[in-house]
Amino acid sequence: MKKLMNAADDMVDEALAGMAAAHPDLIRVIEPNVIVRADAPRQGKVGIISGGGSGHEPMHGGFVGMGMLDAACAGAVFTSPVPDQMLAATKAVDGGAGVLHIVKNYTGDIMNFELAAELAQAEGIEVTSVILADDVAVKDSLYTAGRRGVGGTVLAEKIVGAAAEEGQDLAAVTALCQRVQDNVRSMGMALTSCTVPAAGKPTFEIGDDEMEIGVGIHGEPGRERRKLASADEITEALLTPILDDMPFSSGDKVLAFVNGMGGTPLIELYVIYNKVAQMCADRGVTIERNLVGSYITSLEMAGCSITLLKLDDEMTRLWDAPVHTAALRRGA
Amino acid sequence: MSTFDSPAFRRFVETFADRLHERRDELTQLDSAIGDADHGINMDRGFSAVRGKLDELAAADLGGFSKGVGMTLISTVGGASGPLYGTFFLRLATSFGDRASATPDELGEALRAGLDGVRQRGKAELDDKTMVDAMSPGVDAYEAASADGMGAALAAAATAAAAGRDRITPLVARKGRASYLGERAANHQDPGATSTTILFESLRDAVAES
Numbered sequence: 249m250k251k252l253m254n255a256a257d258d259m260v261d262e263a264l265a266g267m268a269a270a271h272p273d274l275i276r277v278i279e280p281n282v283i284v285r286a287d288a289p290r291q292g293k294v295g296i297i298s299g300g301g302s303g304h305e306p307m308h309g310g311f312v313g314m315g316m317l318d319a320a321c322a323g324a325v326f327t328s329p330v331p332d333q334m335l336a337a338t339k340a341v342d343g344g345a346g347v348l349h350i351v352k353n354y355t356g357d358i359m360n361f362e363l364a365a366e367l368a369q370a371e372g373i374e375v376t377s378v379i380l381a382d383d384v385a386v387k388d389s390l391y392t393a394g395r396r397g398v399g400g401t402v403l404a405e406k407i408v409g410a411a412a413e414e415g416q417d418l419a420a421v422t423a424l425c426q427r428v429q430d431n432v433r434s435m436g437m438a439l440t441s442c443t444v445p446a447a448g449k450p451t452f453e454i455g456d457d458e459m460e461i462g463v464g465i466h467g468e469p470g471r472e473r474r475k476l477a478s479a480d481e482i483t484e485a486l487l488t489p490i491l492d493d494m495p496f497s498s499g500d501k502v503l504a505f506v507n508g509m510g511g512t513p514l515i516e517l518y519v520i521y522n523k524v525a526q527m528c529a530d531r532g533v534t535i536e537r538n539l540v541g542s543y544i545t546s547l548e549m550a551g552c553s554i555t556l557l558k559l560d561d562e563m564t565r566l567w568d569a570p571v572h573t574a575a576l577r578r579g580a
Numbered sequence: 581m582s583t584f585d586s587p588a589f590r591r592f593v594e595t596f597a598d599r600l601h602e603r604r605d606e607l608t609q610l611d612s613a614i615g616d617a618d619h620g621i622n623m624d625r626g627f628s629a630v631r632g633k634l635d636e637l638a639a640a641d642l643g644g645f646s647k648g649v650g651m652t653l654i655s656t657v658g659g660a661s662g663p664l665y666g667t668f669f670l671r672l673a674t675s676f677g678d679r680a681s682a683t684p685d686e687l688g689e690a691l692r693a694g695l696d697g698v699r700q701r702g703k704a705e706l707d708d709k710t711m712v713d714a715m716s717p718g719v720d721a722y723e724a725a726s727a728d729g730m731g732a733a734l735a736a737a738a739t740a741a742a743a744g745r746d747r748i749t750p751l752v753a754r755k756g757r758a759s760y761l762g763e764r765a766a767n768h769q770d771p772g773a774t775s776t777t778i779l780f781e782s783l784r785d786a787v788a789e790s
Contacts, residue, residue: 301658324625326616327658355756356659359701363654363663385760392759444617447608451617464760466616471762 249448251548256445260302260322267309271574274313281329282337283309284319294412294421295319295341298350298405299334300357301326303444304465307402307544310575316409317350317573325444325547326466328356334364338373346374346418350404350425352397353381376418378425380404382434382555384493385462385471396464399507399555400432402543403567406576410569424566428557433493435462435486436553438509439476442467442546461485465509465546465553479516483523486554491531496556498532503557503567508542511550517541520552528556537567543575584730584787585681589645590638591786597627599778610771614758618659619771626657626665641680647673660756661772664698664711671697684730688723691737695719702755709753709765711772717744718780734784741780745773 253259260281268277275283282299289295298308299321308320318341323329338347347368351361358379365375382400386392408425416424438460441450444467451467454460459482462471477485496502506521508514521540528535536559544553557563570579600607600623607620630637630652637648650669654662675690676682682690695715704710721740725733746769753765756772 323658324618324622327618327622328660328662330655330658330662332655354660355702356662359660359663360658387762392762393755393757396760444621446621447612447617451612464757466757468616468757469614469761469764471760471764 249443249445251443251445253445256448259445260324263302263305264309264322267574274572274574275309278336278340280333280336281322282319282333282340283312283322284337284340285312285314285317288318288341289343291343292345293343293415294345294418295338295343295347296350296405296409296412296421297321297334297337297341297347298401299323299329299337300352301328301466303547304544306575308405311402311405311409311573313571313573314580315413315569315571315573316405316576325446328354328360331360331363331367334361335367338364338368338375339371342373346376348408348412348418348421348425349375349377350401350408351377351379352401353379353394354396355393374418376422378404378422378429380429382429382432383436383464384433384489385435398436398465399434399505399544399553400429400557402507402539403432403503403505403555403557404428406571407563407566410566410571413569424562428563431494431558432555433490434553434555435490436464436509436551437461437482437486438463438470438546438549438551440511440550442510442549444547459551463546463551465544467546467549479519480523483520483527483554487524487527490554490556491527491533494556494558496531496533496558501534501536501559501564502528503537503539503559504528504535505539505555505557507544507553507555509549509551509553510542510545511548512542512552514541517552520554524554536564583681583683584687586638586642586645588787589642590634591789592783593630593634593649595786596779596782597631599782600624600627600775603778607771607775610769610774614753614761614765614768615771616757619661619775622657622659622661623665623775626653626662629656641676641678642682643673643676643678646670646676660702661775664702667697667701668694684726684733687730688719688726688733691719691722704755707748707751708755709748709751709758709770709773710755711770711776713748713770714741714744714773714776714780717741718776731788734780734787738777738780738784741777745770745777748773
């Protein structure tokens with residue numbers, strides 16, 4: 249294992265301290281490992297919090313700031329945070345208008361957020377939760393834990409954060425977040441595995457001529473291992489199930505998000521985006537907005553994911569609203 | 581021995597913590613194959629925290645001790661294992677109440693309550709390929725053998741938990757992160773059922789030592 253690290257056990261703490269040192273105008277870090285917007289709590293504003301395992305940077309801590317999240321809880325690498333963190337975050341951002349928890353659909357995240365919501369409600373804070381589950385690689389059935397929350401989470405945090413910033417109430421931002429979830433689909437793939445610092449070796453072995461299709465964001469194996477293919481073929485393998493699942497059809501307006509898994513350069517992501525644009529045009533689907541870059545990652549894994557969100561006018565307007573966070577800044 | 585008291589509970593927790601530490605890499609390796617490569621790391625972190633507070637925790641009655649273990653796990657483990665093992669110990673605590681020691685039947689009731697808590701929190705049933713597949717037969721075997729004494733019942737429980745762990749290895753997972761893998765999760769030993777088997781073995785050995 250080669251990483252820029254001191255000790256595996258200190259990695260999350262030191263990274264958070266580094267973030268706090270780099271962005272004192274935007275955030276502060278409070279115990280136990282919660283990144284809070286510098287000016288929280290804002291009276292009368294709905295608090296938006298999220299969280300998850302570390303190793304997905306810039307998600308979620310990089311999205312704390314004006315127009316996006318009020319707080320993010322950072323767990324150990326690939327391990328959901330504990331209820332104490334979400335409770336501390338909820339209390340830190342509650343401005344009297346309630347708090348929305350944006351939760352990715354993983355068994356551990358769900359249970360820890362549930363416990364935290366119960367504890368916060370017991371302390372008199374109104375909490376709602378929306379679960380993001382946008383990964384079409386997983387069958388949504390009684391026989392799985394349901395679809396994973398992946399790239400759609402980034403889009404939800406931006407759009408819902410903008411709604412809270414302009415003063416929408418808890419019921420409205422909760423409904424909006426659910427609307428994003430209902431209209432977003434994603435799928436990812438990996439060219440390489442990744443190494444959890446405390447584990448010290450790659451989570452899975454993969455040959456130079458192989459790839460994993462249908463991976464999540466935790467270095468877990470995907471649904472299927474295939475021979476390596478061209479970027480265009482990979483894009484088809486990811487985008488076709490997305491288009492068919494929704495389904496996205498002629499006349500739809502979408503936000504297209506091509507995301508890097510952490511170890512893939514931007515030049516390759518644009519190669520993927522080029523094919524995404526062609527395929528959408530062929531279907532008569534209009535890409536109204538896009539996002540290209542590494543925003544929800546799996547440590548140093550090479551690979552990508554594609555996300556499509558079917559936009560309505562309100563979502564487009566909120567996507568365009570000003571945002572100022574460590575990882576996403578526009579119009580502010 | 582016919583009762584389960586605070587020193588026995590402490591030996592159980594220490595033994596479980598020792599074995600989780602010794603088998604940390606094995607559990608993480610099992611989790612790498614069908615999960616996210618953190619089960620051993622997380623359990624070891626949680627039980628190291630418990631070990632660090634043992635003197636303080638053990639000063640309480642049986643219920644208070646178990647509650648302290650549960651709360652510590654919920655606050656330190658994360659993932660699904662934190663709430664699940666945390667809930668197990670919290671339900672044990674409620675069942676023990678303020679008793680100084682538990683009879684064989686009372687220990688059986690507590691284990692049953694712990695299993696029910698894990699089932700509710702994780703919404704998992706038998707054959708979903710989770711820790712329930714080791715815990716449920718373990719508790720059943722304990723109850724069936726409790727008339728033979730606590731030691732015999734715990735030995736039966738550990739054997740049944742291990743059999744449950746092995747029985748589900750061929751199955752496809754229906755809960756937790758392994759469920760994302762579909763058929764690829766088949767023929768892999770489940771890490772949660774493995775740590776639960778270690779729990780029952782630790783309980784057996786802690787009571788046998790007295």
